[in-house]
Amino acid sequence: MIADEVQTESRSKSTAKQKQLRFIIAGGGTGGHIFPAIAIANALRQQLPDAAILFVGAKGKMEMEKVPQAGYEIEGLDIAGFNRSSLLKNIGLPFKLIKSFYQVRAIVGRFKPDAVIGVGGYSSFPVLRFAQKKGIPTFIHESNSFAGKSNILLGRAATKIFVAVEGMEKFFPAEKILITGNPVRKNIANADVSREEALAFFGLQDKKTILVVGGSLGAKTINDVVASHVQDLEPLDLQLIWQTGKNGAELYRNRGRSFSNVWVSDFIVEMDKAYAAADLVVSRAGAMAVTELCVAKKPVIFVPFPYAAEDHQTVNAKQLVDKDAAMMVKDEEAKGKLFPAILSLAKNDALQEKLKYNIAALAITDADEKIAKAIIEFM
Known part of the structure; x- marks a missing residue:
């Protein structure tokens, strides 16, 4: 009986691995976010050649150019970060954030991801937050020794958090942390x-x-x-x-x-x-x-x-x-x-x-x- 249960569980996991998995990778703004994201996408493709991968970034930012150059599709959100140099420029920020959540809902509804991966940058927040509310597994990569505020908030409900250095328990739940280092472009x-x-x-x-x-x-x-x-x-x-x-x-x-x-x-x-x-x-x-x-x-x-x-x-x-x-x-x-x-x-x-x-x-x-x-x- 136990052996049968083990075999059934094994067949279930095997079936899950055989289906085409779908991933959204969210974030960007700078090369420090974009290139690790592309490296993760490439590694996923290497291990799962049939995986479907969609990037989500911020319209007008460099990910909208660099991601397609790397051979991946990307959709842009109408979102902006907090402008510390001019408070007047932040007047429209709440409206952009609300609009971005509607855009994310549409993107997730169409793509139906099995998991969402956030690499930092303000475009990652609405995507991972929406995925978490929908019960979709979320993974975070934090490249710095001091975690960003968005990642700290998202980390509470994240499935797993990948970090570059030790001592990140002051930002994230210790049981969710995996020290991996930072992804580097293969070239x-x-x-x-x-x-x-x-x-x-x-x-x-x-x-x-x-x-x-x-x-x-x-x-x-x-x-x-x-x-x-x-x-x-x-x-x-x-x-x-x-x-x-x-x-x-x-x-x-x-x-x-x-x-x-x-x-x-x-x-x-x-x-x-x-x-x-x-x-x-x-x-x-x-x-x-x-x-x-x-x-x-x-x-x-x-x-x-x-x-x-x-x-x-x-x-x-x-x-x-x-x-x-x-x-x-x-x-x-x-x-x-x-x-x-x-x-x-x-x-x-x-x-x-x-x-x-x-x-x-x-x-x-x-x-x-x-x-x-x-x-x-x-x-």
Whole structure:
């Protein structure tokens, strides 16, 4: 009798695994949310080739462009985040939130997901909240060491919460947490581009190469320092790959494009080539930037964004600095200290090797697979 019950349960689970599973992945706003989401989708597809996957994001945000480029469908919500710089711009926020819930109800009704996965960003909240009310399993990925408010609220009813670091019990129910690390794009995790190929791609020579990235939206402090010193690089036999980000992009592009030793654009699609070409990197210290740099094994100078929630970018950077795996320059000190720090690291091959060795030891390359496996095992 017991054996029969076990066989029946086994056949039931097998049948559930054989049916086509349907997933909604919600969130976005920045590359730090979008690219992990795409990595999770790719891992789900690898383990379940027949899975149906739909993304839901915010209209007008970069996910509406990047997700289709990755080969997935996306639907946009009329939703916006809270604007801290202008309270007047928040007048229409409640109406947009209400409208987004109606849009979510229609999307969920049409797609009929078996599970909903949230990766952060304000578009994830109405999707996961609606799914939870409907009893649909919800999974959250929190990339930062300080959880976002939306994720904290959603975590109470979530099925499982995937986190990058230990100590997240202060934000989420401990029994729901699974430490996985942060998903990294496979073209970075499995990069096989040679330095020579990468330099040729950017039209640069075989010289010491600095990669500057401030995130998909940009980092004004870093960009202003680079803009004021871009003419000093060539006499020092240095060259630059410069991702300016969206904000102020035209100004910075105009500043850099007249120099033959500078490649400049608001966004780098082929980040695997950028990392392969770089000898050292200057970056903000968002969770995904830190994760990618560990995987890419690059000496880095972090300039943490000082207004991140709970100053978590400084916490992120300091965790590596304390392990002799990175350098850090505070945002308020960048104007006077960042360029000298870049020159000092560029000239010090021994320090570059030390940082490279130590940061490589912190790399996690299979977070996407762990997350996908945990979701599928629950279904």
